[in-house]
Amino acid sequence: MxxxxxxxxxxxxxxxxxxxxxxxxxxxxxxxxxxxxxYHEDQLYRKTQNPDSPLDPYERGGRPLERANITLQYPxxxxxxxYVTAYLTPLSLYLASSTLYxxxxxxxxxxxxxxxxxxxxxxxxxxxxxxILFVAFAIGSFxxxxx
Amino acid sequence: xxxxLLLAVVYGLLLLGIHRxxxxxxxxxxxxPIWQEVLHILKFSFKTxxxxxxxxxxxxxxxxxxxxxxWTAALLVVIAGGSLMILFGIYMLHKIVEHGFxxxxxxxxxxxxxxxxxxxxxxxxxxxxxxxxxxLFTGTLMIDEIVAFEGANGPLLLLAPPAxxxxxxxxxxxxxxxxxxxxxxxxxxxGYKTEHFGIWRxxxxxxxGLKTFVLLNAFVLVFIGALPLWLLLLLMLAILVSLSFVxxxxxxxxxFDSVTVQMIITGLMLVYAIVVWVMI
Amino acid sequence: MVSEYALGLGIALLCAVLVFxxxxxxxxxxxxxxxxxxVEIPSLAIVALxxxxxxxALILPGLVVGIAEMLALSQIYLLKEGLQExxxxxxxxxxxxxxxxxxxLSLVLVCYGIVLSGFTGGGIAALGMIFLFMAKGARxxxxxxxxxxxxxxAVWIGAFFVFMxxxxxxxxxxxxxxxxxLIKVMVKLSLVGGMWGKPHD
Amino acid sequence: xxxxxxxxxxxxxxxxxxxxxxxPKTYLNRLINIEIPGWGLLLVMLSYNEALxxxxxxxxxxxxxxxxxxxxxxxxxx
Amino acid sequence: xIELEGAPLFTLEFGDILVYFTPYTASLFLxxxxxxxxxxxxxxxxxxxxxxxxxxxxxxxxxxxxLRFRRxxxxxxxxxTMGAMVSGDVFDYTxxxxxxxxxxxxxxxxxxxxxxxxAAFQYGIVALAGTLPxxxxxxxxxxxxxxxxxxxxAGGTAPGAPLLAKALLTLGVMGEGMAxxxxxxxxxxxxxxxxxxxMCSLSSLLIFLRVIEVVLVI
Numbered sequence: 044m045x046x047x048x049x050x051x052x053x054x055x056x057x058x059x060x061x062x063x064x065x066x067x068x069x070x071x072x073x074x075x076x077x078x079x080x081x082y083h084e085d086q087l088y089r090k091t092q093n094p095d096s097p098l099d100p101y102e103r104g105g106r107p108l109e110r111a112n113i114t115l116q117y118p119x120x121x122x123x124x125x126y127v128t129a130y131l132t133p134l135s136l137y138l139a140s141s142t143l144y145x146x147x148x149x150x151x152x153x154x155x156x157x158x159x160x161x162x163x164x165x166x167x168x169x170x171x172x173x174x175i176l177f178v179a180f181a182i183g184s185f186x187x188x189x190x
Numbered sequence: 191x192x193x194x195l196l197l198a199v200v201y202g203l204l205l206l207g208i209h210r211x212x213x214x215x216x217x218x219x220x221x222x223p224i225w226q227e228v229l230h231i232l233k234f235s236f237k238t239x240x241x242x243x244x245x246x247x248x249x250x251x252x253x254x255x256x257x258x259x260x261w262t263a264a265l266l267v268v269i270a271g272g273s274l275m276i277l278f279g280i281y282m283l284h285k286i287v288e289h290g291f292x293x294x295x296x297x298x299x300x301x302x303x304x305x306x307x308x309x310x311x312x313x314x315x316x317x318x319x320x321x322x323x324x325x326l327f328t329g330t331l332m333i334d335e336i337v338a339f340e341g342a343n344g345p346l347l348l349l350a351p352p353a354x355x356x357x358x359x360x361x362x363x364x365x366x367x368x369x370x371x372x373x374x375x376x377x378x379x380x381g382y383k384t385e386h387f388g389i390w391r392x393x394x395x396x397x398x399g400l401k402t403f404v405l406l407n408a409f410v411l412v413f414i415g416a417l418p419l420w421l422l423l424l425l426m427l428a429i430l431v432s433l434s435f436v437x438x439x440x441x442x443x444x445x446f447d448s449v450t451v452q453m454i455i456t457g458l459m460l461v462y463a464i465v466v467w468v469m470i
Numbered sequence: 471m472v473s474e475y476a477l478g479l480g481i482a483l484l485c486a487v488l489v490f491x492x493x494x495x496x497x498x499x500x501x502x503x504x505x506x507x508x509v510e511i512p513s514l515a516i517v518a519l520x521x522x523x524x525x526x527a528l529i530l531p532g533l534v535v536g537i538a539e540m541l542a543l544s545q546i547y548l549l550k551e552g553l554q555e556x557x558x559x560x561x562x563x564x565x566x567x568x569x570x571x572x573x574x575l576s577l578v579l580v581c582y583g584i585v586l587s588g589f590t591g592g593g594i595a596a597l598g599m600i601f602l603f604m605a606k607g608a609r610x611x612x613x614x615x616x617x618x619x620x621x622x623x624a625v626w627i628g629a630f631f632v633f634m635x636x637x638x639x640x641x642x643x644x645x646x647x648x649x650x651x652l653i654k655v656m657v658k659l660s661l662v663g664g665m666w667g668k669p670h671d
Numbered sequence: 672x673x674x675x676x677x678x679x680x681x682x683x684x685x686x687x688x689x690x691x692x693x694x695p696k697t698y699l700n701r702l703i704n705i706e707i708p709g710w711g712l713l714l715v716m717l718s719y720n721e722a723l724x725x726x727x728x729x730x731x732x733x734x735x736x737x738x739x740x741x742x743x744x745x746x747x748x749x
Numbered sequence: 750x751i752e753l754e755g756a757p758l759f760t761l762e763f764g765d766i767l768v769y770f771t772p773y774t775a776s777l778f779l780x781x782x783x784x785x786x787x788x789x790x791x792x793x794x795x796x797x798x799x800x801x802x803x804x805x806x807x808x809x810x811x812x813x814x815x816l817r818f819r820r821x822x823x824x825x826x827x828x829x830t831m832g833a834m835v836s837g838d839v840f841d842y843t844x845x846x847x848x849x850x851x852x853x854x855x856x857x858x859x860x861x862x863x864x865x866x867x868a869a870f871q872y873g874i875v876a877l878a879g880t881l882p883x884x885x886x887x888x889x890x891x892x893x894x895x896x897x898x899x900x901x902x903a904g905g906t907a908p909g910a911p912l913l914a915k916a917l918l919t920l921g922v923m924g925e926g927m928a929x930x931x932x933x934x935x936x937x938x939x940x941x942x943x944x945x946x947x948m949c950s951l952s953s954l955l956i957f958l959r960v961i962e963v964v965l966v967i
Binding site for chain 4: 504
């Protein structure tokens, strides 16, 4: 009977991945048929370009602890949200003033480019992300070390 | 509140007793008296109670309390006309309770019951399709607003019969002795309940009575509408008897077959939901 | 005329379909692991297509999830296949073992990583350390490093709360967060390097 | 729509085909082929000026390859 | 459509990410909290095995080291579930879901049984492949509506999320252990250590309950 044949397939966990992959493939195919998905023009944190700045392509201007004119989900909750380049440490400031290419090399400097988003506006994401790393490495090293 | 709770427990247990009686009569057996389940609780309440030596103590006791707590909360939601989502969330979480009952003791029978309860997790999925169809029709999931909608537009049973059928099947899969009740099948002794006895078992039975009452009550409220109390109880009885007929006349499916049947139903419901969504 | 976003999304979904189709006909566990690694790429492409600073902030967690799960799963794979005990060859190139070059190279990578700081810096510094372990077969004290990682994780969480509740100390918070992540990522990833070679306790 | 973007998409598609259906189908072959769509993705990121993501992706890919090579190495032979 | 579940009772801000409690999410949150407390308090049971064909039976013990590790993983899983329940941001929710997937693997990976390890591996692969629909869905939400906030999307101030994104999110969560992709999960439950194993089941049910709510309101 067809029912027992299907149940035999789903009861074997070796078939799990093919089953899931098949479902994903079908859904993605349907997704292609559902295109085009329109692109909303008023995005959060739009990029701007300023080729003359040493911080290019991350030059957004702004100062720490000053509300800048950017699109936020909850502007009322982020009175200090500045531009993404708002937080520059003294070292980064020095490097920015002495070289033209800070933006392309020292992209993740403390107080560097994306820190505004990564640590402040969407800080919870980064907390969860580092927890994932922590947990997965705990699993890996536990299994590795246990004899 | 206490009066409603008492009514729900006693009436729910009575319904379960009637369920057994009807099944027995269909199968030409005399069957137990209809208040057997109530007697069971009284009996278990006065028996010796302890926790097995191999059990995980806190969990063993904790799930009993959790089981009663969640179904009391469910009753509250139904009475107060709260969100259908909470009610069905609780319905799904009952799975965890069965699972906890089965695994906490360390007994192999209980464990198999618990594993089967995980396997039968598919029984909850038709529910959500049914819920989304209701949401599409009424634009709300608060029970009192659904009842008000039905007061204006007639019962949902006529507007969306497939959704009603799906929920009927969901209730069926929680009834004992039915085609989907693989967690309690007899080769597992009593399935997940095996190791809980004494006062713990009494608590579990109370929860079963509550569960039956809440589910049937929710079905009547959501698909038929607000009714006077006597009519509500009568309708619940009628639905239960129809369920007993189904249970008495169908064999129990093997664990994964029951899953497959439920998945097929879900698929059909999904098609129906899409049709409704396109039409509205 | 198709918009850029729609075109990109279509292509990314097409790639996803291709990978999933291959995955649904794959029965070898290691091949599955490799294909799942491949799945990451279209998913990152879908995120990248948003094209804002936010998109970039979302790519980083995606990458982290990918590598973290890949490490845990590869370890479970070795465990379940019973390959845990088997030693693997070290990078036994005579020149590298004797020369100072790997030390210098590692040092350069680590220094550059520290200058970069943040997650990227941690990754680069870790590369340097892994290279050192591979070439020299050095044994790092596991427990000590893990303690350091735990502390730096706590430092980063602390920095997060400074940002939330005492934003006037942002400079402190930014430094703490940047270096907390740097040390954590570096230590965690160089554990991978330590795993190369015979297991020890 | 600039050249990098289009080229990136093309490489992404081709690389995915190459890695999903490698000939001959060995572990090592597939592992190496996975790098190709990675380049496509890098180009797409480049066209949106996502330098940080690009750099991190490069580093993480190296590490992932390292992890997988270790598994292959333990398994012995491709 | 926010009236599906009642208005938020309480919100907590973390910059641009909100954490909010509605009657629905609050009850799920409390349940996750309760079970996490049980995990902290209880010791694992000792599974009794029967040797077939004889009268012998014996109880398995769990070693202290394994117990500690699995308890840690279960607590992490409980915390991740709680986070997923109350998160008011689509991307944050998917990250918590991914964390739940990793911790679920961790809870059973430490068990010394080839059968269980194999199931854990298969489950882990599916969970990792599930990140494409999850992150992809979230990315499509932000690209097509310009916001990730569930409250904004539900409040109708932003255009509704496309059906594709909703379907992707649901499929991604189903990959974390819902029917019909749960065969490996059912096998994982044969592992001893009931309080910990229960967290696997609870977490995937709860995140599924939450994604249904999210998909209905956005």
